[in-house]
Amino acid sequence: MTLPDAPRITPVISDIDARRARLRRAKAGAAALLVAALLVLIAARLYPEPSFAAALARAAAEAAIVGGLADWFAVTALFRRPLGLPIPHTALIPARKDEIGRSLGHFVSEQFLAPELLLARLRQKNRALQVAQWLERPAIAAFIGARLAGLVPAAVGGANDADLRRFFAKVAQEGLQRIDLRPTLDTIVDALLRQGRHMTVADAVIELLDPIIAGLREPLIARIGARTGRLFPRYFDRKIGAELVQGFSIWLQDAKQPGSDERKHLEAWLLTWIAEMRAAPDYAALIGRAQAALVNHPALAKSLGAIWDELKAELLTDAARPTPKLASLAEQLVCTVGRLLADSPAVQQHFNAALETALIGAITPWRASIGGYIADIVASWDGHKVAEVIELQVGRDLQYIRVNGTIVGALIGSALFLIGSALPLLRHALLK
16 A cells, blocks of 8 residues: 655654764774775875885775775765766665565554564563552652543533433443333342341331431321311311321331331331242232333433532532542542552463453554555655665764775775785795
8 A cells, every 4th residue: 555646755864964074074084094095096196117015005005095996986875876986886765765665564553562572571470460559659640640630620511411420321221221220129128128127128218217207296196187078176187197197106206116017017018029029920020110110211311410519519610629539639649549459469460361361452453454555655755865864863973984985995905915925935835
């Protein structure tokens, strides 16, 4: 996949001027060494009858010039045409930029993103413990807490309240619809009965009813009097109503007393009622109707909306404080998570397994796409600019190739001259 219509992009180097200056100095040093070899050659040639030393210097200089020029040509041919001449197989980087990009993308995807390499790298250390130690650091916890508190005004203040209310209502409705309440209720009831906590629930109901009846005493008396008919005087209507309300209140108080007859009767009735209700053929349908009524009741959406309004106001008020409570809470939570993770090898093992699964699952399917992305980016670069950027990155080191070529050439030229000078002496010695 290539980007033929994409505009040419110039890669950016932050310290390009400094790199250019270093490259110029390196090129000047290599050129100076080559000029020195040329001057030695000229000086050696000025002798009409050179001595052995002058001949050796001339041979070394000639070989140094050859080696230096050859390496200059090789280094220059990577980035541009030497002397601007259209010599084949020169300006290799601009000419083969796209192939280099594809090779680089393939190399990265195969040699850096291979699953076995990623796993081996991950398993070199306990990554979960590293995360735990990182989260336990007070500075990190404070940083995360401050960032979370800073996000609250933007996240909450810019939210559309109507959309959020509809979202919360939909989530709640769909969640309640997916829940099968019958096994849940059965489990709760069984646990209460097994632990003897069913009367605790009854006590909670009594505690709730007692103040309600006390607060509604007068309306209850009036309603009871209205049901006695016209044959009773009004005084007796109120008297009967007051006695009934008072009797029920006394019964509630007696039912709360451990060991009382009223409590025993209440417990027996409660157990009988639970058994009959669970054995009823329409028990599941009754729960289903109650669940449907709860899910579709407008009060659910209104309650969620009221909760959101209150939560939003509290969050915005807290975020406006100099030291938001949310930041402190988040900081403590981060430290706690880090400490718990550091103290639990089992959780660390699960964390590392989840990290490996997530990383491999996220990267492996995209290996080819990542390689293609690298190739596309390189293909979109301007060829001559790419050559300049690469030269600025590695060109200074490449100038040492020129220096080494000049020096090695001089050494080889000297060695060949010495060998050539020694051969007549060796032949003469052998012929004696």
